[in-house]
Amino acid sequence: MQASINVNSNDRQTVLVCCGTGCTANGGREVFKTFETLLKDHAEIELLPVIKATGCNGWCEKGPLVRLLPRDITYCSVAPEDVSEIIDKTLIEGILIKRLLYRDPVSKEYLSSHHQTDFYRKQHKIALRNIGEIDPGQIDDYIEREGYQALKKALQEMSGQDIINIVQAAGLRGRGGGGFPTGRKWQACKNASGEEKFIICNGDEGDPGAFMDRSILEGDPHTIIEGMILGAYAVGASRGYVYVRDEYDLAVQNLGQAIGNARQRGYLGNSILGSDLAFDIEIVRGGGAFVCGEETALIASIEGRTGEPHDKYVFPTEKGLWGMPTVINNVETWANVPVIVLHGAEPFARIGTENSKGTKVFSLVGKVVNTGLVEVPMGTTLREVIYEIGGGLLKKRSFKAVQTGGPSGGCIPASLLDLPIDFDSLIEAGSMMGSGGLIVMDDHTCMVEVARYYTNFLAGESCGKCTPCREGLRAQLEILNRICDGEGTIEDLDLLEDISVTMQGASLCALGRTAPNPVLSTLRYFREEYLAHIEERRCPAGVCRALTTFYIDPVKCTGCQVCKKHCSVNAIQGERKEVHVIDESICIRCGECYRQCAFDAVQLRQEELR
Amino acid sequence: MKIMLNGQEREAREGETILEMCRREGVPIPTFCYHQAFGGQGACRMCMVELREEGQEQMRLVAACTYPIKSSVEIITESERIQRLRRTIVMLLARRAPDNPLMEALARTYSSPRLTAIEVEPPNCILCGLCIHACEEMGRTAIWSMFRGIDKRIGTPYDEASEDCIGCAACARICPTQAINLEEEGSTRRIWNKTFDLVACQRCGKHYATREELEYLWERSEYGQEQLCESCRKKTLAINMKSFQQ
Numbered sequence A: 001m002q003a004s005i006n007v008n009s010n011d012r013q014t015v016l017v018c019c020g021t022g023c024t025a026n027g028g029r030e031v032f033k034t035f036e037t038l039l040k041d042h043a044e045i046e047l048l049p050v051i052k053a054t055g056c057n058g059w060c061e062k063g064p065l066v067r068l069l070p071r072d073i074t075y076c077s078v079a080p081e082d083v084s085e086i087i088d089k090t091l092i093e094g095i096l097i098k099r100l101l102y103r104d105p106v107s108k109e110y111l112s113s114h115h116q117t118d119f120y121r122k123q124h125k126i127a128l129r130n131i132g133e134i135d136p137g138q139i140d141d142y143i144e145r146e147g148y149q150a151l152k153k154a155l156q157e158m159s160g161q162d163i164i165n166i167v168q169a170a171g172l173r174g175r176g177g178g179g180f181p182t183g184r185k186w187q188a189c190k191n192a193s194g195e196e197k198f199i200i201c202n203g204d205e206g207d208p209g210a211f212m213d214r215s216i217l218e219g220d221p222h223t224i225i226e227g228m229i230l231g232a233y234a235v236g237a238s239r240g241y242v243y244v245r246d247e248y249d250l251a252v253q254n255l256g257q258a259i260g261n262a263r264q265r266g267y268l269g270n271s272i273l274g275s276d277l278a279f280d281i282e283i284v285r286g287g288g289a290f291v292c293g294e295e296t297a298l299i300a301s302i303e304g305r306t307g308e309p310h311d312k313y314v315f316p317t318e319k320g321l322w323g324m325p326t327v328i329n330n331v332e333t334w335a336n337v338p339v340i341v342l343h344g345a346e347p348f349a350r351i352g353t354e355n356s357k358g359t360k361v362f363s364l365v366g367k368v369v370n371t372g373l374v375e376v377p378m379g380t381t382l383r384e385v386i387y388e389i390g391g392g393l394l395k396k397r398s399f400k401a402v403q404t405g406g407p408s409g410g411c412i413p414a415s416l417l418d419l420p421i422d423f424d425s426l427i428e429a430g431s432m433m434g435s436g437g438l439i440v441m442d443d444h445t446c447m448v449e450v451a452r453y454y455t456n457f458l459a460g461e462s463c464g465k466c467t468p469c470r471e472g473l474r475a476q477l478e479i480l481n482r483i484c485d486g487e488g489t490i491e492d493l494d495l496l497e498d499i500s501v502t503m504q505g506a507s508l509c510a511l512g513r514t515a516p517n518p519v520l521s522t523l524r525y526f527r528e529e530y531l532a533h534i535e536e537r538r539c540p541a542g543v544c545r546a547l548t549t550f551y552i553d554p555v556k557c558t559g560c561q562v563c564k565k566h567c568s569v570n571a572i573q574g575e576r577k578e579v580h581v582i583d584e585s586i587c588i589r590c591g592e593c594y595r596q597c598a599f600d601a602v603q604l605r606q607e608e609l610r
Numbered sequence B: 001m002k003i004m005l006n007g008q009e010r011e012a013r014e015g016e017t018i019l020e021m022c023r024r025e026g027v028p029i030p031t032f033c034y035h036q037a038f039g040g041q042g043a044c045r046m047c048m049v050e051l052r053e054e055g056q057e058q059m060r061l062v063a064a065c066t067y068p069i070k071s072s073v074e075i076i077t078e079s080e081r082i083q084r085l086r087r088t089i090v091m092l093l094a095r096r097a098p099d100n101p102l103m104e105a106l107a108r109t110y111s112s113p114r115l116t117a118i119e120v121e122p123p124n125c126i127l128c129g130l131c132i133h134a135c136e137e138m139g140r141t142a143i144w145s146m147f148r149g150i151d152k153r154i155g156t157p158y159d160e161a162s163e164d165c166i167g168c169a170a171c172a173r174i175c176p177t178q179a180i181n182l183e184e185e186g187s188t189r190r191i192w193n194k195t196f197d198l199v200a201c202q203r204c205g206k207h208y209a210t211r212e213e214l215e216y217l218w219e220r221s222e223y224g225q226e227q228l229c230e231s232c233r234k235k236t237l238a239i240n241m242k243s244f245q246q
């Protein structure tokens, strides 16, 4: 089921220029245009290469990426100035340009294709199978890679119930956070009675730093459309809505174009592919708040009401949009559906762990060498993702924790690095899958400050409707501020725990029920760090300003001047190649020098401050 | 439909909420944001109870004011777990209205620890949302809730005198913590940054309602444009009834 590498079976050369959000920001579009312009002048090439702008390859850090097929060559950090050389040397003469190849940091070998890198080798692409391989604006690109085949198969030989059975047997669980079994959700909607039924794709993606749904919407919109049509056929829905986060202009544009093309080809509309299935899709732009991704808030927002959650004692599958039975699934969930329907439940269910099947897309960020989007089988360990795919920590620092599950996820310590990533193990560890954020933290991170940071985010993003979440977050934030300022007490820790229990038990929606995770997981695994702040008035990581002073170890200092350059208040003095000193009367204790120094020369004064 | 309430078998009407059923059965459940007129909002979470649906092993927590009874459930309205939640909820809300008698009494009932008071706008507001519903019930949208998260608060649009406000004071009357400032002096009333003239009762002369409120009610009522305060209206009604009976 793994995506094959060479898409274009004929030998015509293809230039795939990554125009995902990351590469575009680094000039990918200009590279694409330069190829278009320059290739026009090469009438001598018998069969002109095809140029395609693709979606995000997930390796934004090395972008703009240019891939050449059928030889499967990947060039990194390509600038418009490199294009004529690529055409002359590689496309015409067939010579590799070393300078643009990725060099493995360990073996020092130049790798001709990104598929050979550690970053990609361990990945297994299902939801992201087409991204980077196709031009999202070309419906034929999608069709060429098995696109709309699942739909044809379903309409010809399957009933709606057959589809639900396959999705259930595949063990697909929702990728939007909760991990609810998708087949069971669809069955409930199919069984519910209502004049009309609806399908919703949740593309709100409010987690800061997450961009998996955006990548799919931008880079492979037809897979969402096909997934939703299959869902509609399965449950008997007539209309679909894709709720897209407001900032995602390109996603809206690409998806809009794809919907238009799908209608022209008869995949959407009144009599889909000549059958009596009628279904169409509309795009709705998001309300702009994190909480709008919560399904009942999202439904309220589509209906034009305030985007606030409601109690879900009656599920949306029974009474959802406009009071009608509604299936709502995440973008990535939908992207898996066509593959499952086309190839059957078994190949999908073979991947993953007992209760979490298939793959999951993660956005790997933070203090790791390779950052980006990665899709791995469920059950892959945190260590494999962080060290093998991610290449380990930056600056060879030591690993402290990985934050998973978005703002209301938890922090997992080094002792649990061998934890297999799946829905249930993460919850057991006091965190969650969420939408798939993985933020790697090194030993220069203060875990109390991390808890404070997420609590602060949630305090601003909670809808504020219910008491436990709104007032609980307010009180927790005050306490964490106090501890970071060196004014916390031991009783504060009990209070944090007591409030957490109430938030978990009594909050209206999952935001409030999971919001204590940052506090609880750090208390569980890093309690000694809280105690250091409270009892010794010391921030072991040197992050909390009120509790930290820095000095430069004259033995370790090489006089490289990096700290001096990064000090925003010019508190560091010293000539090149001579020992530097920090003037404590000017220093604002931001810790930038501490984080920047490659020689560990900047040190924390660890004695008690008062 | 038979259900179990605190260990006793009771009869519930299909679709009614746990709270409605308990009120009918005389089982007390504390609430802030519930009002008969508007139904449950599920906002204050004071009404949490423990519940077990058929086939489930563990009891879970649900809001009594929004949970519709649809099957033979088992409900517990008082337990240590519930007591603990209510204690914390009162602790968290009481700091918004530190000197309010209701909140003080509740803090005593639930032995809630006292947290430092916080300044909120309007002072003493516990964000139950009842005032907004009361305004909506009058058919007006003079006040709404602004911002989200810990900044959420109630007010008029842009905190200016709202054109929609008719000074009826339905919001102030429904507020459990008297947080809405209602000033009356002689023939004027001030509420939500707006001053209104009060109309005098034609019988007793008491200033009892704003002109705007009366005009608004007259517009949508089929009865005459009488200018009588509540108690005089009742009296006239009684007199009329008598003459009718004679």
Ligand SMILES: Cc1cc2nc3c(=O)[nH]c(=O)nc-3n(C[C@H](O)[C@H](O)[C@H](O)COP(=O)(O)O)c2cc1C
Binding pocket: A173, A174, A175, A176, A177, A178, A179, A180, A202, A203, A204, A205, A206, A207, A290, A291, A292, A293, A294, A295, A296, A328, A329, A330, A331, A333, A435, A509, A510, A511
């Ligand atoms: C605060 C909050 C934010 C959420 N944001 C998203 C989101 O951005 N995208 C998403 O798919 N689901 C989000 N969810 C989960 C949805 O409520 C819902 O469970 C999901 O869309 C169902 O789809 P799935 O079963 O395919 O995961 C959020 C939930 C909460 C509580």
Ligand code: SF4
Binding pocket: A291, A308, A309, A461, A462, A463, A464, A465, A466, A467, A469, A470, A507, A508, A509, A510, A511, A512, A513
């Ligand atoms: S838990 Fe938070 S986000 Fe959810 S309804 Fe309550 S206040 Fe709003």
Ligand code: FES
Binding pocket: B030, B031, B032, B033, B034, B040, B041, B042, B043, B044, B045, B046, B047, B048, B063, B064, B065, B066
């Ligand atoms: S009374 Fe039920 S939540 Fe307020």
